[in-house]
Amino acid sequence: MNRLGGLRGVRVSGLLARIGAAALLMAAANGFAATGAQASGELNLYSSRHYDTDERLYSEFEEKTGITINRIEGNADELIQRIKSEGANSPADVLLTVDAGRIWRAQQMDIFQPVHTDFLEARIPSYLRHPDGLWYGFSQRARIIFYDKARISPTQIQTYDALADPALKGMVCTRSSSNIYMLSLMAAQIEHKGEEGAKTWAAGVYANRAREPQGGDTDQLRGIASGECAVAVANTYYFARTLRSEVKGLDETQVAKIGWVFPNQSTTGAHVNISGAGVIKTAPNKENAIKFLEYLASDSAQAYFSAGNDEYPAVPGVELSESVAKLGLFRQDTMNLAKLGENQPLAQKVYDEVGYK
Ligand SMILES: [Fe+2]
Structure with a gap:
């Protein structure tokens, strides 16, 4: 050898x-x-x-x-x-x-x-x-907002901030806060809003949860298909995959129920990784x-x-x-991605402080 x-x-x-x-x-x-x-x-x-x-x-x-x-x-x-x-x-x-x-x-x-x-x-x-x-x-890849077309109008969810809008109470599904994608999303929020602003946002999103944060990104999409979630956060490629191949719990009819929004198109651009x-x-x-x-x-x-x-x-x-x-082209958040790493420890702290599971 x-x-x-x-x-x-x-x-x-x-x-x-x-x-x-x-x-x-x-x-x-x-x-x-x-x-x-x-x-x-x-x-x-x-x-x-x-x-x-x-x-x-x-x-x-x-x-x-x-x-x-x-x-x-x-x-x-x-x-x-x-x-x-x-x-x-x-x-x-x-x-x-x-x-x-x-x-x-x-x-x-x-x-x-x-x-x-x-x-x-x-x-x-x-x-x-x-x-x-x-x-x-x-x-x-962008981390964007998906929604149930029967329950939500895309005008309601044009920004990440909208995820914290009390109008979405009981509707929002995400992964758990310890997941790297969620940490990177939070790291970007911290960069844009500062720690306090990010904390308020996290508390608002968590208060809107349809269920305790759980599962992977595909599970968030399945949550929309099953009716448990009206709004969910996931990376673009998980949804794109359902458009070209069979994904369990997401057949053609179920995928057709799901809409998507690239958030913050008139402000920071959508969070990318x-x-x-x-x-x-x-x-x-x-x-x-x-x-x-x-x-x-x-x-x-x-x-x-x-x-x-x-x-x-x-x-x-x-x-x-x-x-x-x-899915189409969109405006990306062009903050240097090194910031996502630099803010990572603070991102976990912010989630923890608001009790985001
Ligand atoms: Fe992934």
């Missing part, structure tokens, strides 16, 4: 999609346009993603660069812990995971090194990457790791990467997958 021990080497042959000509040109200017035979070596990727379309991502990267991807998949917090405990001997080159709050936890463990390339900085909007280049977002990646501080294959990040920012990779989880691409102008296109 080599020093990678349990690493599963994955070589996947698949469709080689054409990379957009413009992206290729930009990439060539930055050294990414690898020609297979010239580049070589390995890339050790620790990933909490597990989507079929990701296979095409990896195979395309391998074909374009000649670099073999060795992949370890697992729960994000476990991967972060593993990299930390492997220390200086960690084979990890790149950590790929979701939610800026979780990426911040990795950053707190001091496992990333800064990466700056003209290509990455030109392609990824500044609010979707760490100011010092410790990580980059490669797809976006990312799937993102950073290069590990001790990366044995640093150059390959940077090539991989640049590859993820290319047009074709952007399309695969976002479609894999029904997310929005991070790079402006990349075509949306069919399910995401049905």
Whole structure:
């Protein structure tokens, strides 16, 4: 066994999609346009993603660069812990995971090194990457408001503030406050309203609960379908998924009952989060790791990467997958996502202080 021990080497042959000509040109200017035979070596990727379309991502990267991807998949917090405990001997080159709050936890463990390339900085909007280049977002999801069309008018729920409106008493469903998505949403509220304003908001939303916070995002949507919730908060990709495939408890008729609103379109924009990646501080294959990040920012990779989880691409102008296109474009909150991590401890404190379960 080599020093990678349990690493599963994955070589996947698949469709080689054409990379957009413009992206290729930009990439060539930055050294990414690898020609297979010239580049070589390995890339050790620790990933909490597990989507079929990701296979095409990896195979395309391998074909374009000649670099073999060795992949370890697992729960994000476990991967972060593993990299930390492997220390200086960690084979990890790149950590790929979701939610800026979780990426911040990795950053707190001091496992990333800064990466700056003209290509990455030109392609990824500044609010979707760490100011010092410790990580980059490669797809976006918004946390938005869903509603029962039979009970609610979309005019009632145009803002996150509306979730705290007493008119919605007994109607609102969310996950529990300890969930990373809820912490990131609160972190954004704190940034916009300050701690006191965020606390008032949290108390109002909790007072409007239709049931104690519980379940995952799909369960919030199921709550609308079953009639238990009139209004719910969930990430866009959970709903987009119901538009393209069978999800238990959400058949076509049930999904048709559900409407959606991108909140705060005339103020801050809707709260967004990312799937993102950073290069590990001790990366044995640093150059390959940077090539991989640049590859993820290319047009074709952007399309695969976002479609894999029904997310929005991070790079402006990349075509949306069919399910995401049905949700439509919206105005994003462009606060730097590093704030979501910085405010995370305060976010839990605010929820706790108002007794938000
Ligand atoms: Fe999720």
